[in-house]
Amino acid sequence: MITLRSLTKRYGPFTAVDSIDLEVAKGELFGFLGPNGAGKTTTLRMIAGILRPTAGSVEVGGVNIAEHPAAAKAKLGFIPDRPFIYDKLTGAEFLRFVAGLYEQSGATVEKRMDELLSLFDLSEWKDELVESYSHGMRQKLIISSAFLHRPEVVVVDEPMVGLDPKAARILKDLFREYTRRGNTIMMSTHTLEVAESLCDRIGIIQGGRIRALGTMDELAQHTEDGVRGGSLEALFLRLTGERASRELVEVLDA
Amino acid sequence: MREQVGGAMAGGEPSDARARPAAERLPSPSVRRLLLPKWHTMRNRARKSDAKEGWRWLIVIAIGLLFWGFSMAVLVRVLTYFRGTPEIGLLLAGKLLGLVFLSFFAILLLSNVITALSSFFLARDLHMLAAAPVDWLQLYMAKLLETLIHSSWMVALMSLPILSAYGYVYEGGVGFVLVALAASIPYFVIPAAVGSAITLILVNVFPARRTRDLLSVVAVLAAGALVMLFRLLRPERLVRPDGVRSLVDFVAMLQTPTSPYLPSEWAQRAVMGSLTGETPLLPLYLLWTTAAVIVVAGALLHRSLYDAGFSKAQESAHRASRKGALAAIAYRMLAPLGALRRELVMKETRVFFRDTTQWSQLILLAVLLVVYVFNVKLLPMSSEGVTFFLVNVVPFLNLGIAGFVLSAIAARFIFPGVSIEGRTLWLLKSSPLPMGALLWSKYWTGTLPLLALALIIVGVTNALLGVGVFIFVVSLCSIVVLTFALASMALGLGAVFPRYESENAAQIPTSFGGLVFMLTSVVLVAGVVLLEARPVYAYLRARTFGEPIEASEMIVGFALAFVLCAIATVVPLRVARNKLNALEV
Numbered sequence: 001m002i003t004l005r006s007l008t009k010r011y012g013p014f015t016a017v018d019s020i021d022l023e024v025a026k027g028e029l030f031g032f033l034g035p036n037g038a039g040k041t042t043t044l045r046m047i048a049g050i051l052r053p054t055a056g057s058v059e060v061g062g063v064n065i066a067e068h069p070a071a072a073k074a075k076l077g078f079i080p081d082r083p084f085i086y087d088k089l090t091g092a093e094f095l096r097f098v099a100g101l102y103e104q105s106g107a108t109v110e111k112r113m114d115e116l117l118s119l120f121d122l123s124e125w126k127d128e129l130v131e132s133y134s135h136g137m138r139q140k141l142i143i144s145s146a147f148l149h150r151p152e153v154v155v156v157d158e159p160m161v162g163l164d165p166k167a168a169r170i171l172k173d174l175f176r177e178y179t180r181r182g183n184t185i186m187m188s189t190h191t192l193e194v195a196e197s198l199c200d201r202i203g204i205i206q207g208g209r210i211r212a213l214g215t216m217d218e219l220a221q222h223t224e225d226g227v228r229g230g231s232l233e234a235l236f237l238r239l240t241g242e243r244a245s246r247e248l249v250e251v252l253d254a
Numbered sequence: 255m256r257e258q259v260g261g262a263m264a265g266g267e268p269s270d271a272r273a274r275p276a277a278e279r280l281p282s283p284s285v286r287r288l289l290l291p292k293w294h295t296m297r298n299r300a301r302k303s304d305a306k307e308g309w310r311w312l313i314v315i316a317i318g319l320l321f322w323g324f325s326m327a328v329l330v331r332v333l334t335y336f337r338g339t340p341e342i343g344l345l346l347a348g349k350l351l352g353l354v355f356l357s358f359f360a361i362l363l364l365s366n367v368i369t370a371l372s373s374f375f376l377a378r379d380l381h382m383l384a385a386a387p388v389d390w391l392q393l394y395m396a397k398l399l400e401t402l403i404h405s406s407w408m409v410a411l412m413s414l415p416i417l418s419a420y421g422y423v424y425e426g427g428v429g430f431v432l433v434a435l436a437a438s439i440p441y442f443v444i445p446a447a448v449g450s451a452i453t454l455i456l457v458n459v460f461p462a463r464r465t466r467d468l469l470s471v472v473a474v475l476a477a478g479a480l481v482m483l484f485r486l487l488r489p490e491r492l493v494r495p496d497g498v499r500s501l502v503d504f505v506a507m508l509q510t511p512t513s514p515y516l517p518s519e520w521a522q523r524a525v526m527g528s529l530t531g532e533t534p535l536l537p538l539y540l541l542w543t544t545a546a547v548i549v550v551a552g553a554l555l556h557r558s559l560y561d562a563g564f565s566k567a568q569e570s571a572h573r574a575s576r577k578g579a580l581a582a583i584a585y586r587m588l589a590p591l592g593a594l595r596r597e598l599v600m601k602e603t604r605v606f607f608r609d610t611t612q613w614s615q616l617i618l619l620a621v622l623l624v625v626y627v628f629n630v631k632l633l634p635m636s637s638e639g640v641t642f643f644l645v646n647v648v649p650f651l652n653l654g655i656a657g658f659v660l661s662a663i664a665a666r667f668i669f670p671g672v673s674i675e676g677r678t679l680w681l682l683k684s685s686p687l688p689m690g691a692l693l694w695s696k697y698w699t700g701t702l703p704l705l706a707l708a709l710i711i712v713g714v715t716n717a718l719l720g721v722g723v724f725i726f727v728v729s730l731c732s733i734v735v736l737t738f739a740l741a742s743m744a745l746g747l748g749a750v751f752p753r754y755e756s757e758n759a760a761q762i763p764t765s766f767g768g769l770v771f772m773l774t775s776v777v778l779v780a781g782v783v784l785l786e787a788r789p790v791y792a793y794l795r796a797r798t799f800g801e802p803i804e805a806s807e808m809i810v811g812f813a814l815a816f817v818l819c820a821i822a823t824v825v826p827l828r829v830a831r832n833k834l835n836a837l838e839v
Contacts, residue, residue: 048684050839070686078684084677088608089601100597101685129608145681 001026001153001184002047006056009042009208016042018208019056024186024201026152029179031199032188033232035240039208040188041081044157047186048078061152074102077146081157083138087131091122091141094130095148102149109148116144119174120167136162143171147178154178156187160194172198196232204239211239282389288396291379310766317769322415329419337423347420348526354416355518358409359445364476365405366449367456368469373400374450374560375457375567384564394556398549402446410442417525424529433528436538440545441521447545447552454555457563467610474614478621517541594687598695605674606699611760615666623711626659630715649721650783650790653729656711657736657779660704664744665771668700670762671745672830676754679839689834693745693827701741708737724793728786732815736782739822740775746826747771749833778822785815 002024009017017039024030034040045051047058049065049072058065058072065072085094092113099109117123120140130138139162146154159175160168175185175198189195195202202219204212212219212235219235303311332350336343374380374397383393421430456465513519520537527534581600588596606612633648675682675692682692712733716726751767762768789811796803 045680045839048680050680050683052836052838070688073684073686076684078680080680084680086601086605086678088605093600093604097597097601098681098685100593101682101687103593105593105597 001028001061002030002186003059003062004043004047004056005059007043007046007053007058008055009039009046009051010054015208017046017053020205020208020210022203022210022213024184026184027179027182028184028200029175029198030184030186031195031202032186032205033190033192033195033202033236034188034205038205038240040205041157042208043205044078044155044186044188048076048155049073050078074149075152077149077151077154079143079146079154079156079159081161083135083142083162085130085138085142088129090127090129091117091133092126094141095145098145099148104149112148112150113144116147119170120144134162136164136167139163140167147174151183153184153186156185158189159187160189160191192232192236202232204236206240282387282392285392285396285399288383288388288392289399292400314766314769318411325412326415326419326422329416330423333419333423344526344530347424348522351416351420351525352513352519352522355441355522356513356516358413359441359516359518360480362406362409362442362445363449364473365409366401366446367452368473369405370397370401370446370450370453371457371465371469373397373404374453375564380564390557390560391553394553394560398446398450398552401450402442405446405449406442410438413438420525420529426529430525430528433534433538434525437521437524437534437541440541441517443545444517444541444548447548451548451552451555454559454563457567458559470611471614471617474617478618517544520544594691595695598691599699602695602699609759611758612667615760619663619707622659623707626711627714627718631718633719645719646721646725646794647790649716649719649725649729650786652715652719653712653732653736653786654779654783656708656715656733657740657782658776659711660708660733660737660740661744661772661775661779663707664700664704664740664775665763665768666760668696668704668741668744669748669768669771670753670756670759671696671700672749672834673753673756673762674759676752676756679754679837683837683839690831692834693749693830697741697745697827700745701738704741705734705737708733722797725790728790728812732782732786735816735819735823736779739778739819742823742826743775743778744771746830747774749830778818781818782815785811785818787811 002022004020004022007017007020007022008015020039020043032040032043042051046053047060047065049058049069052066060072061075063072063075086097089097095113095117096105096109099105099113113126114123117126120143122137122140122144125133125137130141133141143159146156159171163171172194175187179185179200187199196216199216201213201215203210204219216232219232333347336347336350339346417434420426421434424430426434453465456469460468517540520540524534524537524541527537581604584600584603585596588599591599630652672693709730712729716729721729747767747770748762751765751770753762753765753767756762756765763771789808792804792807795801
């Protein structure tokens with residue numbers, strides 16, 4: 001459902017994403033891991049059509065997003081890491097507005113909206129201005145908006161940030177059910193437990209390149225410098241920052 | 255929903271040093287350290303600016319210098335005339351300076367009240383400072399200085415050519431410069447401290463976000479009332495000979511201080527004193543002691559009220575149900591547009607009318623309109639000697655002024671349209687929304703009210719002036735095509751020069767892009783007036799002298815004006831669409 005071919009993004013001399021090739025299948029929940037500044041958000045934003053690749057291509061559901069942006073984006077729902085939305089709209093008005101962007105309206109949208117708001121405990125707040133929502137409530141509203149038009153592919157950047165444990169649990173269940181029904185989710189996260197428990201496959205990115213890719217079992221077998229992967233945390237740290245965590249002890253001891 | 259802020263400022267710890275254990279010395283950053291990030295931000299922005307940015311600055315500085323030069327030249331001329339007038343010349347110069355200082359003082363007070371709300375209660379750095387061991391006095395002084403600089407720099411810049419003109423005409427010398435500087439410092443500090451104290455009290459009565467709404471309405475109402483009052487008083491009558499009853503009365507009026515207990519009067523007396531060779535010790539003493547007392551009183555008030563006020567400022571707006579019958583009617587009326595365009599139009603309208611800082615500007619607009627119509631009504635068009643020619647030429651030239659007024663309104667309301675989407679572009683760009691549809695909604699929600707206003711301005715003023723049918727039709731048609739073009743240019747240039755990071759829509763038109771829009775709109779309005787001038791003149795000449803009307807000349811003139819407006823309508827929208835399509839978030 002998502003195909004990245006030699007996907008590259010450069011900002012002047014700095015290469016944020018360096019020729020990534022990736023295929024995410026229909027019904028798959030793909031986790032994208034990496035330290036801060038590794039290129040996760042840039043990649044997800046290119047898939048969502050917000051950023052233009054310097055080179056390479058993105059296909060969503062077999063549609064090239066650069067050639068047919070509207071058709072590709074109609075299949076897609078995007079949840080950003082920072083919940084910036086219109087403060088002066090109510091939750092319900094915001095959701096109706098998003099449905100309108102996908103040319104949807106009417107009783108079906110209202111029903112779907114009520115279901116999603118109730119799922120995230122926002123029903124009581126639907127007629128309040130977004131400016132009175134907390135960070136977590138805004139995040140839940142954006143998540144609801146991404147699922148409103150029943151996209152085939154959902155791209156999520158740090159889904160658990162700001163969510164309370166109950167909402168986080170609901171979101172995990174929603175993701176599982178959604179992919180079980182043949183839809184695709186690609187998400188970035190810093191929470192390794194979430195990636196470990198939810199994702200069918202995981203890709204670890206650093207310096208704009210995918211350093212490891214596979215199922216949890218495959219990653220456990222991953223070897224580098226003759227050392228086996230072991231747990232996801234061990235592999236992640238070895239690939240991205242084990243030395244830093246050792247330095248941490250030295251800093252604290254100093 | 256409430257958010258509590260921890261740290262000393264939220265009342266968790268006693269701020270009094272006596273409460274601390276004697277041996278423990280708590281860290282407390284100085285005022286300099288608290289302001290350092292602001293200085294670094296400014297420096298880094300200057301360093302990061304490229305050649306394009308440099309050019310923009312050069313243009314802005316050049317225009318500023320031109321304005322300075324012009325203001326100074328006008329004032330030098332006026333003051334030179336005063337200086338040549340025996341007895342009352344000096345009194346008039348002093349009175350003029352007193353009026354300028356009084357107006358500036360009112361502006362400074364209002365500006366400080368509004369700025370203090372942001373710097374003391376809503377600024378982004380406050381949460382960090384609230385959690386840090388910052389001493390209350392250091393915080394007060396740092397924020398007072400920040401408020402003072404933000405709200406006074408423009409008035410200070412405007413004062414420069416005025417004071418320079420006084421120094422130049424009355425040969426002030428070094429003494430004058432020193433006195434002007436010594437008078438200016440407390441003159442700026444006093445409204446800053448008073449304004450901050452007023453805001454502090456207001457925030458303790460209302461939540462900060464409500465206070466911001468309230469203040470924006472009050473500020474606009476105050477500005478509107480001032481403009482209206484000034485105009486309705488008809489100051490032009492004062493220069494008429496029949497306006498002065500006797501010279502003695504006039505001199506007595508000039509000698510009476512306008513506002514003896516206000517710092518503006520003391521500053522005026524200090525400056526004028528240094529120019530007439532007097533030692534202005536008393537006014538300077540009054541200025542400095544008052545400033546000191548007010549700063550100390552402000553600091554004490556800050557110590558007692560700030561913690562509670564800051565905590566209250568974190569409360570969000572009250573919950574209010576938003577189900578409206580109007581929205582249901584609007585939904586039904588907009589149904590033919592389809593789901594996408596209807597939602598876009600509804601969103602534009604809601605966001606505008608729910609933002610107090612936006613809709614309150616409509617009050618000012620209404621005032622502007624009343625003053626405009628009032629001015630036209632006062633024109634002596636029915637007096638003796640006013641010919642048919644003049645009766646029709648004035649409304650035609652009125653088209654140019656109406657065009658300029660519409661440009662200013664488009665700059666305020668339509669120009670920021672694309673910029674205000676900055677934080678939500680991720681949503682618009684990741685959806686299948688064509689950027690053309692976004693521009694369409696912004697264009698029509700901006701253009702239709704502007705068009706209604708344009709037709710009212712031109713229609714009412716033409717009716718008041720009693721113009722002929724031909725000029726009536728020409729000016730109405732011209733203002734319609736001009737409005738379409740001006741709205742398109744405002745939206746287009748707003749997309750070409752966006753300010754996505756700006757949180758206040760009212761600040762966006764004052765950017766470089768806003769300046770470019772105003773300049774190009776003046777060129778467009780002038781172009782249309784010039785192109786239509788010839789056919790209008792030909793028609794009026796023919797009517798006045800009974801000559802035949804040259805149809806070809808009229809068709810060419812009007813057609814060219816129409817083509818110019820059509821180009822100015824289509825091109826900016828296309829450029830904006832391409833710019834938005836290529837935009838990366």
